[in-house]
Structures are given as structure tokens and as C-alpha cells.
Amino acid sequence: MNEVAVACCQFAPVIGAVEGNRKRAETAIEEAAREGAQIVVLPELCNSGYVFADAEEARRLGEPVDGPTVSGWMRLARAHELVVVGGICELDADGVLRNSAVLIDAGGLQAVYRKAHLWDREGVVFAAGRGVPPVIDTALGRLGVMICYDLEFPEWVRVAGLAGAELLCAPCNWPALRRPAGERPGEVTRVQAAAATNRMFIAACDRVGPERGVDWTGASLIVDCDGFPLAGPAQSGESVTLIASCRLADARDKSLNERNDVFADRRPELYERVLSRARTPRTSPPSH
Amino acid sequence: MNEVAVACCQFAPVIGAVEGNRKRAETAIEEAAREGAQIVVLPELCNSGYVFADAEEARRLGEPVDGPTVSGWMRLARAHELVVVGGICELDADGVLRNSAVLIDAGGLQAVYRKAHLWDREGVVFAAGRGVPPVIDTALGRLGVMICYDLEFPEWVRVAGLAGAELLCAPCNWPALRRPAGERPGEVTRVQAAAATNRMFIAACDRVGPERGVDWTGASLIVDCDGFPLAGPAQSGESVTLIASCRLADARDKSLNERNDVFADRRPELYERVLSRARTPRTSPPSH
Numbered sequence: 001m002n003e004v005a006v007a008c009c010q011f012a013p014v015i016g017a018v019e020g021n022r023k024r025a026e027t028a029i030e031e032a033a034r035e036g037a038q039i040v041v042l043p044e045l046c047n048s049g050y051v052f053a054d055a056e057e058a059r060r061l062g063e064p065v066d067g068p069t070v071s072g073w074m075r076l077a078r079a080h081e082l083v084v085v086g087g088i089c090e091l092d093a094d095g096v097l098r099n100s101a102v103l104i105d106a107g108g109l110q111a112v113y114r115k116a117h118l119w120d121r122e123g124v125v126f127a128a129g130r131g132v133p134p135v136i137d138t139a140l141g142r143l144g145v146m147i148c149y150d151l152e153f154p155e156w157v158r159v160a161g162l163a164g165a166e167l168l169c170a171p172c173n174w175p176a177l178r179r180p181a182g183e184r185p186g187e188v189t190r191v192q193a194a195a196a197t198n199r200m201f202i203a204a205c206d207r208v209g210p211e212r213g214v215d216w217t218g219a220s221l222i223v224d225c226d227g228f229p230l231a232g233p234a235q236s237g238e239s240v241t242l243i244a245s246c247r248l249a250d251a252r253d254k255s256l257n258e259r260n261d262v263f264a265d266r267r268p269e270l271y272e273r274v275l276s277r278a279r280t281p282r283t284s285p286p287s288h
Numbered sequence: 289m290n291e292v293a294v295a296c297c298q299f300a301p302v303i304g305a306v307e308g309n310r311k312r313a314e315t316a317i318e319e320a321a322r323e324g325a326q327i328v329v330l331p332e333l334c335n336s337g338y339v340f341a342d343a344e345e346a347r348r349l350g351e352p353v354d355g356p357t358v359s360g361w362m363r364l365a366r367a368h369e370l371v372v373v374g375g376i377c378e379l380d381a382d383g384v385l386r387n388s389a390v391l392i393d394a395g396g397l398q399a400v401y402r403k404a405h406l407w408d409r410e411g412v413v414f415a416a417g418r419g420v421p422p423v424i425d426t427a428l429g430r431l432g433v434m435i436c437y438d439l440e441f442p443e444w445v446r447v448a449g450l451a452g453a454e455l456l457c458a459p460c461n462w463p464a465l466r467r468p469a470g471e472r473p474g475e476v477t478r479v480q481a482a483a484a485t486n487r488m489f490i491a492a493c494d495r496v497g498p499e500r501g502v503d504w505t506g507a508s509l510i511v512d513c514d515g516f517p518l519a520g521p522a523q524s525g526e527s528v529t530l531i532a533s534c535r536l537a538d539a540r541d542k543s544l545n546e547r548n549d550v551f552a553d554r555r556p557e558l559y560e561r562v563l564s565r566a567r568t569p570r571t572s573p574p575s576h
Contacts, residue, residue, distance in 0.1 A: 116555055116558060117553055117555065119548060120545055120546075120547050120548060121547070123547060128555075130558065132558065132561075132562065149548075149553075152485055152550070153485070153553075153554060153555075154442030154443070154445075154446065154485055155442070155443070155446070155554065155556075155559040155563060156555075156558075156559070157442075158442065158443070158562075158563060159558075159559065159562045159563065162562060162563075163562075179514075179516065180516050183516055183517075186480075186484050186514060186515050186516075189477050189480045189481050189484070189515060190481040190484060190485065190515075192474075192477045192481070193477050193478040193480070193481030193482070194481070196474050196477070196478060197440055197441070197442055197478065226467075226474060227474050227477060227478075228467065228468050228471055228474070229471075252571065253571050254570075254571040255570070255571055257408055258408075259408050259409070259411060260407060260408060260437075261570045261571055262440070263570075263571070264569060264570035264571070265405055265437075265441075266441060266443065267404055267405065267416075267441075267444075268443075268563065270404060270418065270420065270444075270447075271443040271444070271447065271563070272560070272563070273420075274420065274446075274447045274450060274451070275443060275446060275447065275450075275556065275559070275560070275563065281552060282542075282543070282549045282551075282552035283540065283541050283542040283543055283549055283551070283552070
């Protein structure tokens with residue numbers, strides 16, 4: 001079966017330096033293409049950086065999906081016959097700011113996704129998406145897209161899995177959190193579990209480069225459909241291009257043995273009674 | 289806040305040796321009590337062993353929940369003021385074989401759960417459960433129960449999480465699978481992710497002791513509500529009592545920061561369109 005070379009370009013955008021960020025992303029894509037990558041995943045909010053002072057700053061840095069950042073990625077995708085998935089600070093046609101990701105192939109822009117689960121102050125800056133994660137047939141395989149904190153909701157990952165995503169491409173900006181010595185970052189563990197429970201590959205591309213007091217986990221990784229890393233997790237602080245060869249067709253087979261299958265074994269008739277209930281109220285903020 | 293001492297008794301049942309298995313389980317409970325445990329989690333199918341030759345053998349080994357195995361656990365729970373959660377091969381009142389788990393406290397039997405997601409040849413032997421995982425208020429905290437392969441379905445774990453489980457107790461028999469060198473077993477990773485995405489503690493108690501050519505992962509563990517191990521993962525092949533002190537009240541707070549909350553941030557209105565769909569057909573068996 002065909003192997004596809006998947007890359008994660010973990011680099012360091014700089015808050016507000018839109019021109020430099022475009023250049024950094026394009027350089028990373030070109031380097032990945034030179035190393036043989038066919039699918040290139042970039043971090044979240046590549047054009048703008050992440051730690052906005054306020055919504056006004058984000059608005060000044062946003063651009064439409066036909067703006068210069070995505071146009072540059074389209075040019076490179078065409079030139080090198082790549083699929084590119086990357087995150088941008090999007091100012092949409094209605095003037096609404098979005099934390100978005102695009103999926104581009106040699107034929108142009110194939111999907112725009114707006115992050116549905118917003119992290120921390122993103123809710124002050126961005127409007128949350130209402131669309132499901134796109135799952136798109138490309139010449140290289142069936143690819144899904146979601147962004148960072150979206151991955152923490154198994155329901156959302158399942159939506160992409162059930163739609164047939166063979167590789168889930170996830171631009172991320174993972175703020176560094178404390179963890180016990182010797183432990184992988186929790187985000188990494190959850191990517192591994194998300195891949196295995198859906199038997200699909202996941203390429204999660206994080207960023208590096210401390211920004212206004214925030215540092216990043218910097219743990220980009222590409223996992224197989226058993227949830228084991230094929231490349232990464234990358235080292236914190238390191239700008240790096242990870243590349244892994246992925247036999248994406250493996251993700252079409254959801255069986256674990258002759259009798260078990262991660263999708264067919266689901267019992268949606270038992271789940272829906274509980275899971276379709278209305279929104280859960282927020283618990284009290286931490287007091288300890 | 290109160291700390292609760294939670295134990296996993298990873299031991300080695302022997303297929304068919306019901307009397308010896310009862311003794312082994314009781315000895316393990318008594319040892320855990322001596323070491324200060326207040327909640328004791330045992331493996332799946334403690335009374336019977338796992339690798340049945342056929343359904344008839346399982347039927348000979350099954351017993352009702354008022355049979356000698358559970359009666360013995362009730363006696364110990366009363367004597368030592370324990371909560372005990374353990375798995376048995378149950379012959380129910382209708383003569384149906386079940387892969388079941390019981391939750392017992394000093395006041396007696398509080399819940400019986402029948403495994404809803406059956407692994408491999410279990411489907412030949414057992415009828416699958418149709419009830420949701422019990423979530424029971426005990427004097428020590430609010431406890432959920434499910435069994436082994438159930439944990440691999442994030443929807444099922446979410447059902448217990450949304451019902452308020454502070455500690456999910458999971459009797460397991462994890463057959464050993466190959467994994468890359470240096471990697472934790474996938475089951476361990478998925479327990480970690482399940483805990484963190486629901487911000488609850490999980491105690492997963494595996495077994496050891498090769499049985500009719502099947503060996504076990506033997507990776508029992510107790511994780512906190514960030515998904516990091518407080519005890520274990522145990523070593524494969526080792527009969528061991530893991531004990532961890534758990535501040536179960538931490539699991540009542542689902543917030544990650546001032547703005548994020550793992551339950552309130554869910555967007556069920558976006559999930560249900562897709563996730564309430566009917567059963568997914570089985571994919572073709574592996575051809576590679």
C-alpha cells in the first residue's frame with residue numbers, strides 16, 4: 001500500500017510580525033517539501049502569533065482566506081504538489097475574527113475550518129465555529145482538520161473519525177503546563193488515545209518561541225492508528241520539521257481482531273440518552 | 289480536603305479454580321486493608337479466570353451476585369469498612385452469563401454492572417449489558433464502575449463523567465499486545481486521556497498469570513484528574529497491590545482555568561447530529 005510522507009513544521013511565529021511570520025511559514029513548507037513531505041501541517045495562528053494584547057490587536061493582524069498568507073501557501077502547494085494544513089487569524093467576509101485552519105492542495109483551497117472549542121482568552125478575541133471538522137478526499141488520502149483544544153473533546157475527534165478521516169491534521173499552540181517529571185505532556189497522551197480509539201493517524205503541529213510570558217509545550221507529533229508516535233514528540237523550544245511515512249489506508253480498517261472493530265463495537269443507542277443532553281453548567285472556579 | 293486511599297490488587301486468577309480464586313481475591317483485599325486502603329479495586333472475572341475453553345465451561349464457573357464470591361467480599365467490606373469493586377463471571381437470575389462488576393460497601397451490595405462492550409470471544413460466552421455504568425454515592429466519594437474494553441469508548445467514559453463520577457473503578461483483563469520499545473501500553477495511555485478529558489480519577493486494575501497461552505499487560509494504574517499516574521503502571525507479570533492517596537473532591541471541579549471547563553466547553557448541539565447516528569457497519573477484516 002502507498003506510504004504518504006507527512007510533516008509537522010514546528011516553528012516560532014512572532015506576535016504581530018505578520019510579514020516575517022508569512023516568510024517563516026513559507027520557508028518551513030519549502031524545507032519540508034525538500035525533505036520529501038507530501039502533506040505539511042503547520043501550527044495554529046501562523047500569521048499573527050497567539051498572545052494578543054486585546055481583540056483590537058488581533059483584528060489588525062487578521063486577514064481573509066484569500067489574503068496573502070493563504071495565497072502564499074496555495075502557490076507552494078501548487079509548485080510542490082503538496083497538501084498544506086495550517087492555522088491563521090482570519091478576518092472573515094462578515095468582519096468577524098476566527099481562529100481558522102485551511103486545507104489546501106495543488107488544486108487550491110479545499111476547506112476552511114473555524115475552531116469550535118476556544119481556549120482561555122480566545123473567547124474574548126474570536127467567534128467560535130459552528131461547523132463540523134472538514135473531512136476531505138485528496139489525492140493522498142482522506143484528511144480531517146481541527147485545531148488544538150478541539151482535540152480535547154473525544155466527541156469532536158469521533159465526528160472526524162466517523163466521517164472517515166484517515167489522517168487528522170491539527171494545527172496547535174499548546175501553552176506549556178506543569179507536569180510530573182518523566183511524563184509526556186498530557187496533550188501528547190490525548191492525541192495518542194484519540195488516534196487509537198478511532199484508528200486514524202494524527203499529525204498535531206505545535207509551535208515554539210516564548211511570547212509575552214507564555215511558553216509552549218513544543219511537542220509536535222505524528223502518531224499511527226494504534227496511537228504510537230511515528231515522529232516526535234518534538235522537544236520543547238526546538239524549531240524542527242518532523243516527517244513520518246504513513247500508510248494511510250491502514251486507517252480504513254477499524255478492526256482490532258476478527259471480532260472487534262472500534263466503530264462497529266460502539267453502542268450509540270446506549271450513549272445518546274445521556275450525551276445528547278443540553279450543555280453542562282460550569283463548575284465553580286478552582287479554590288485550591 | 290479529605291484524601292482517600294485507593295488500591296488496585298493486581299493478582300493472578302487461575303482458569304477454573306474457583307475456590308482458589310476466591311481465596312486469592314480475599315487475601316488481596318485483606319492485604320490492601322492492612323496497608324490502609326479504603327477503596328479496593330480488583331480485576332475483571334476474579335472468580336473464574338478469563339480464557340474459557342467454551343461457553344459451557346464459563347457456565348460451570350459462573351455464580352449469582354448473592355453467591356460465595358460476592359458474599360465473601362461483602363463480609364470483608366463490612367469488617368474493614370471498605371468499598372470493594374471487582375469483576376465476576378455472573379450467572380444471572382435468568383440463567384444468562386454476564387461479565388459483571390459489583391460495587392460493595394460496608395452496607396452491602398450497592399450496584400451490579402454488566403459489561404456493555406465485549407472483547408473478542410467474550411461475545412460467544414456473555415450477553416452484553418444494556419445499562420449505563422453505575423455512579424454511586426458512597427461515604428468515600430462518588431464512584432463509577434465499568435469494565436476493561438468499555439474504557440476504550442470515550443462516549444461511555446463520558447457517560448460516567450457527566451453522571452459525576454469522581455473515581456472511575458475499572459476491573460480489567462488486558463491481554464498483552466505488542467508495542468514499540470519504550471512505549472507505555474496503549475490501554476494505559478487511554479486511561480490517562482480518559483481521566484484528563486473528564487477530570488476524574490481512574491483506578492484500572494489488571495490481572496497477571498499467563499492462561500492457556502494468553503499473557504496480560506499487567507499494567508494496573510491509578511491516575512489523577514490530570515491523567516498522570518499516582519501509582520503504577522505496574523510491571524507486567526507482577527502480583528502487586530498499588531495504593532494511591534486521592535483527593536476525590538478535586539474531581540468535582542471541571543475547570544482548567546478561569547475560562548475553560550471540560551464539561552461546560554462541550555458543544556453537544558454540534559455533536560449530536562453526527563454521534564446519534566445508527567450503528568456503524570464493521571469494516572473488512574485486516575488483509576495485511
